[in-house]
Amino acid sequence: MRRMGFQKGLFWGIVILGQTAFGQPAEHLVISEIRYYQHSGVNEEFVELYNPTSKPVSLYNWKLMYKSKTGTSWKTKVVFSSKHIIRPHGFFLWGGDAVRTRPDTVETEASKIGLGNSGGHIALVDPNGNTVDKVAWAGGDSPEGSGDAGKNIVEGGSLERKAHANSTASSMSPGGEDFFSGNGYDTDQNWNDFVVHNRFAETNPQNSQSPPEPEWIEPFGKGTSLIYPAKVKALDTLLCRLVIYPEDSEPIYGIRLLLPAYWEWSFRQEDLELQGSSFPSANVQFSQDTLSFLDFTLSSSDSAVILLHHVIAPPVAGKDTFSIWVANAPGNFLPISSPVVEIEPNVIPISLLHRNDLQGIPLSPLGIGAWVMISGIVTVGYGTFSSQIYVQDQTGGICLYSLETPTPLALGDSITVQGTIGQFRGMTELHPDWTTLVIHKKNCPGPRPKIMTCNEVNSAFYPDGREPDEGRLIRILYVTYDSETGTIGDETG
Known part of the structure; x- marks a missing residue:
């Protein structure tokens, strides 16, 4: 009996060891890499997702939720409302605008990511409200399994999910034997599933344009x-x-x-x-x-x-x-x-550039980095507000901002220009490519200012995320100026 009991105990010990050390690749989306401790003042935190399955997965209405180290409630950080699809063995990246690999969904303000340096949690939740994956770090009190994924990473480091049981920080780093092996290892134990990258050079955030890992050759039909x-x-x-x-x-x-x-x-x-x-x-x-x-x-x-x-x-x-x-x-x-x-490129109404999500970030397809063409009349020429230039068409206005000095554009210039959509402190901008600039005519009559009240200006961000008057030339009548606060007001506010 003692011999049989010993064999039974040994048998179960092997099973548990097998589950922990040799976990199977996940059959669902996973959180594959996290940077929660960015360089001071640099908006470079990110969360990377990975699809270890052989089928594409739509992220429509999936979301990432955050809980602090010992918090009792979860907060939604981002809802993927656009039609993003993660390919088989492919990636998706959410992060700040300073992440060296361009995130698929960009947050221009670090506070909107806000992953706690001293500990926290991130959860991936499907459209039905099911938590598909969860990662805790640096003492987070609700990890997946019995311990968090890691702690004490340096500024710019990251936590990365393993490719298999024997993966190490070295093997998962650029040049390592597991660098192109994906991130599918999942034993439902945070402490066992991740490696800690303590050098910025070891981190490798990947987005939807990154090649699949391992290489994925999809079967093709005949046609x-x-x-x-x-x-x-x-x-x-x-x-x-x-x-x-x-x-x-x-x-x-x-x-x-x-x-x-x-x-x-x-x-x-x-x-x-x-x-x-x-x-x-x-x-x-x-x-x-x-x-x-x-x-x-x-x-x-x-x-x-x-x-x-x-x-x-x-x-x-x-x-x-x-x-x-x-x-x-x-x-x-x-x-x-x-x-x-x-x-x-084709000329589009400027008003289309002022459609945002509820966090004030331009919505896809006219999101940050999108290439567009606009035409309009210059309402603020070069040098009036330093290097900022404002252009307006019949639908709205936009700020043109570039570090390169353009041909000085003057009030009343009729122009067409192409560039990429950007944002600075919540204001949507166009970063122009001045080689595409066409000045059609000079000294054109400018658009008539839109008459607004102070209350209307303060309510310019609509509940559905639109800001149709951002960048537009306006006029407020019968205002008073408060020299102590530096504000103006009228009878509405």
Whole structure:
């Protein structure tokens, strides 16, 4: 009996050891790297997510929540409201504007990240409110498992999830044997799942544009796709024509089409037209931003033509992919090489640049870093407010700010310019590329100031996040000036 008892005890000891030291790769999104202790005055805290699975995951309505070291409540830090998708073995990055890898979601104010240097927690929560992953550090009292992920990291260091049980800080650092092995190790024990990087050079935050780790080769279906036109201008309304051909004599029994984020289309039957020998009889299903075409057979001598009427291109320049899957066997959809559309800059209304989330950060697709083109009349010339220049069209105004000295623009200049969207202390700016500047005419009559009250100015940030009067030329009537406080007022406030 004693011998059997000893064997049973040894057996269970091995099982527990196996779970702890040789945990399986996670089958869900994980928090893969955290910097909670930034260099003094540098907005470089971040949280990196990793998808260790073989399927893409949409982050729509997922959120990150924070709890202090010994706090009793959780606070939402960010809700991913745009259509971000983490590829298989891919990454997503949320962080400050000084993180050396550009975050997919940027916070320009360090206080909006605010991960406690002396201890805290971050949790990844799915749209149903389920905590999918949680990490505590530096004595956080609610870790995943029996201990936190690490403590006493130096300024600019990080905590990184292991690739496997034997990963070390050295092997996970640039040049290490696990550097490209992903971050899928998960035993549900924070203390066992992370390594501590105590040198800034060891950290490696990755975003959605970083290559997948380990390298992921997705199985492909048999088919070829084309799109017309392949080049459009921002905010163009157009007819999109997609053509799908069978490949290698493999018939196609179904097609799925995913429209890129921020392309607008009605998803109505009257704006859809199908052409081909057998394809027009397809059963069409609409689901959010995806069209499914079922119950047809496309032979090697046939093609499927999808005409989307009244499609509106997004307002930003760039390249977008119309993702296509085909079923070479009924019900088994696999991706094929999908067509890409290039979006060229086009003049957009300035008012579109003043749409923010509830934290005041410009919303995608017109988020920080997006490339746009505007036209308008200069309302504040170069030198009036140092290097700041203000431009206004019929819809709104915007500050142009650049460290490079432009051709001095004067009040009344009619211009067109391209640049990237930025933000400074809560104010949306355009960082112009002066090589794109066109001065159409000088000494143009300026826009008439909008008459506003002090109360209206103080309420300029709307509940839905819009700031339509930011950067606009205004006039306030019958004001008084308080020299002690340096403020003005009228009868409204």
